[in-house]
Amino acid sequence: MPVVRRVRRIRRRRAAAVLRDRRRENRTHRQKTQRVTVKGFLAVLDMDAADIGRYSSWAGRHIAAAYRAAHHGYNTPCTTRTRTKPCSGHPKGRWIKVYAYRLTDPALIAGCATYKRTAPLLAAHFALAT
Incomplete structure (x- = not known):
């Protein structure tokens, strides 16, 4: 034994x-591997800072949906934490979880292409790159 x-x-x-x-x-x-959040990617696309704060949440939802669709609904993106803007009750802002993607992830482009606020920026950015 x-x-x-x-x-x-x-x-x-x-x-x-x-x-x-x-x-x-x-x-x-x-x-x-270098990872980027949706706000960082929208900054790469030269979106205004005020518009990034306004539209990043919805763009993130479109990008996350594209990521899940690419992985057949089984995977979720890597998460990280970021601090929000100061507001009443949270003078330093609060910590929230956000998704982080690789820069080479096709879900970033696919998700931004499906969202009407970021699609023109994406088209302009890639028109300048070619």
């Missing part, structure tokens, strides 16, 4: 070590 327990313990420790190493490799890979 003690031999069986010892073998099981060794197997569990090995499996935990393999999983820990795998997570460490994934963490370094994730840190190398």
Whole structure:
């Protein structure tokens, strides 16, 4: 009986070590990829700061829907936290969760193309790039 327990313990420790190493490799890979929030992407498209604050929420919904559609509804984008503007009751703003995407993610372009406020900016940006 003690031999069986010892073998099981060794197997569990090995499996935990393999999983820990795998997570460490994934963490370094994730840190190398550059991520951007919807506000950052809209700033790249040269949208006014007032319009970014006004339309980023709806643009984010369109982009998240495009991301889920591209992944057949099974995945959600990576989340990060950001601080909102100061308001009554929260003089420093509150922390909210927002989605962050890779710069090369096609959902950014697809989502902005479906939203009527960002579609002209996207068309103008890519017309200048070509």
